[in-house]
Amino acid sequence: MNMQFTEEQEMLRKFARDFMTDNCKKEYVRAMEKDEKGYSDEVWKGMAELGWMGLVFPEEYGGQGMGFFELAILLEEMGRACMPGPFFSTVVLGGMTLLESGTEEQKKAFLPQIAQGNLKMALALTEPAGTFTPDGITMSAKSQGDQYVLNGTKLFVNDAHVADWFLTAARTHAGTSEEGITLFLVDAKSPGIAITMLKTIASDKQAEVVFKDVKVPRKDIVGTVNKGWPIIQRIIERGAIGKCAEMIGGAQQVLEMTIQYSKDRVQFGKPIGSFQAVQHHAANMATDVDGAKFITYEAAWMLSEGLPCSKQISMAKAWCSDAYQRIMTTAHQIHGAIGFTMDHDLQLYFRRAKAAELAFGDADYHRELIAAAMAM
Structure with missing residues (x-):
C-alpha cells in the first residue's frame, strides 16, 4: 500500500508551509484573536492569489480542479499554523456545497467570486438546541408568492460578521423529521438580519444570527424544497x-x-x-x-x-x-x-x-x- 503523497501534493504542502511561516506567525494569530474582523485582507488576498480559494473548484469556475484530498493537505497546514479567517466557512462549507448541490446559475454566480477571494460565506445551521440532527432545526420559512420569509435564530455561526452570503437551513414544512427542511442562500445584507458576536474558548469569530421576516427569492434555494437534509x-x-x-x-x-x-x-x-x-x-x-x-x-x-x-x-x-x-x-x-x-x-x-x-x-x-x- 503506497501512502506517499504525489509530487504535486508535496509541492502544495511546501508552498502552504512556507506561506504560513511567513504570514501566520503566532504574533499574527494572537493579534487576530483581538481583531474585530479576525483576519487581514492582505493575507486573504495572498491566499486567493495562490489559488487556494478555488483549489477544489473545476477550472470552468476559476478553480484549480483538485480534490478534497488536496484540500485536506492544505487544511492540515492551516491547523498547524492556527490560521484564522473565513476560509473554512467559505470554501469547505459554502463553496463545496454549491459545487455539489447548486444550480448551474448559482455555481456561475458564486464559485468564480469565491475563487478570486471576493466573496465570503457562512453556514447558518445550528440553533439553540445545539444539535446536528433534523429536530434541532426549527427556523421557519413560509412561502409568500415568489419568495420565502425566514424567521428564527441561528447560533455558533462562524464568520457571520464578514460573510456576504449565508447558507441557511430552515423548515418549509412543520415537524421534526428530515422531511420539510430546505437550504437557502441568504444575502447577509438583507433587512431583518441581526448579528451578535459570541465569546468563545478558541477566540474564533462565532455569532448569533437572528432572522426576522427575511425575504429570500425562490431562485436562491439550494437543492429541492423540503429535501435539504x-x-x-x-x-x-x-x-x-x-x-x-x-x-x-x-x-x-x-x-x-x-x-x-x-x-x-x-x-x-x-x-x-x-x-x-x-x-x-x-x-x-x-x-x-x-x-x-x-x-x-x-x-x-x-x-x-x-x-x-x-x-x-x-x-x-x-x-x-x-x-x-x-x-x-x-x-x-x-x-x-x-x-x-x-x-x-x-x-x-x-x-x-x-x-x-x-x-x-x-x-x-x-x-x-x-x-x-x-x-x-
Missing part, C-alpha cells in the same frame, strides 16, 4: 473531516514543540527527555498523531474519490477528537507550568483543540453514527 448531512461530513485535517496539523505541531521542549528542559542535570516516563508520554503522543493522520487521510481520499465514506468520516472525527485531547493533556504534563501561561504557544492549540472536538459533532455523536452504520 441530505445536503446538510454532506455539509456536516465535509466539515467533520475538514476539522480532522486541521486537528492533525495542530497535533503534529504540538508533538514537535513537546519533543523540542523535552530536549531543552534540563532537570537533575540532564534533559527531561532522557527520562523513560517522558519518553513513553512522547511515544503515546506520536502514536495518537500518526493514527489520526492515517484515519483522516483514508476518509479524505474516499470522499475525494466519491466513495461511500460516512462511517469512515465518523470514525475519523471520533478518533481525532479524543486523540487531540490526549495529545494536549500529555503536552501540558511534559511542559509543566510554562505550558499553562498565555505567553506560551501551547494554549493556542489547547483552546482550538477543544473547539474542534465539538465542531460538527463530538466523539459520542459520531460513535452513535458508527454504531448505526454497523446496524447496531
Whole structure:
C-alpha cells in the first residue's frame, strides 16, 4: 500500500508551509484573536492569489480542479499554523456545497467570486438546541408568492460578521423529521438580519444570527424544497473531516514543540527527555498523531474519490477528537507550568483543540453514527 503523497501534493504542502511561516506567525494569530474582523485582507488576498480559494473548484469556475484530498493537505497546514479567517466557512462549507448541490446559475454566480477571494460565506445551521440532527432545526420559512420569509435564530455561526452570503437551513414544512427542511442562500445584507458576536474558548469569530421576516427569492434555494437534509448531512461530513485535517496539523505541531521542549528542559542535570516516563508520554503522543493522520487521510481520499465514506468520516472525527485531547493533556504534563501561561504557544492549540472536538459533532455523536452504520 503506497501512502506517499504525489509530487504535486508535496509541492502544495511546501508552498502552504512556507506561506504560513511567513504570514501566520503566532504574533499574527494572537493579534487576530483581538481583531474585530479576525483576519487581514492582505493575507486573504495572498491566499486567493495562490489559488487556494478555488483549489477544489473545476477550472470552468476559476478553480484549480483538485480534490478534497488536496484540500485536506492544505487544511492540515492551516491547523498547524492556527490560521484564522473565513476560509473554512467559505470554501469547505459554502463553496463545496454549491459545487455539489447548486444550480448551474448559482455555481456561475458564486464559485468564480469565491475563487478570486471576493466573496465570503457562512453556514447558518445550528440553533439553540445545539444539535446536528433534523429536530434541532426549527427556523421557519413560509412561502409568500415568489419568495420565502425566514424567521428564527441561528447560533455558533462562524464568520457571520464578514460573510456576504449565508447558507441557511430552515423548515418549509412543520415537524421534526428530515422531511420539510430546505437550504437557502441568504444575502447577509438583507433587512431583518441581526448579528451578535459570541465569546468563545478558541477566540474564533462565532455569532448569533437572528432572522426576522427575511425575504429570500425562490431562485436562491439550494437543492429541492423540503429535501435539504441530505445536503446538510454532506455539509456536516465535509466539515467533520475538514476539522480532522486541521486537528492533525495542530497535533503534529504540538508533538514537535513537546519533543523540542523535552530536549531543552534540563532537570537533575540532564534533559527531561532522557527520562523513560517522558519518553513513553512522547511515544503515546506520536502514536495518537500518526493514527489520526492515517484515519483522516483514508476518509479524505474516499470522499475525494466519491466513495461511500460516512462511517469512515465518523470514525475519523471520533478518533481525532479524543486523540487531540490526549495529545494536549500529555503536552501540558511534559511542559509543566510554562505550558499553562498565555505567553506560551501551547494554549493556542489547547483552546482550538477543544473547539474542534465539538465542531460538527463530538466523539459520542459520531460513535452513535458508527454504531448505526454497523446496524447496531
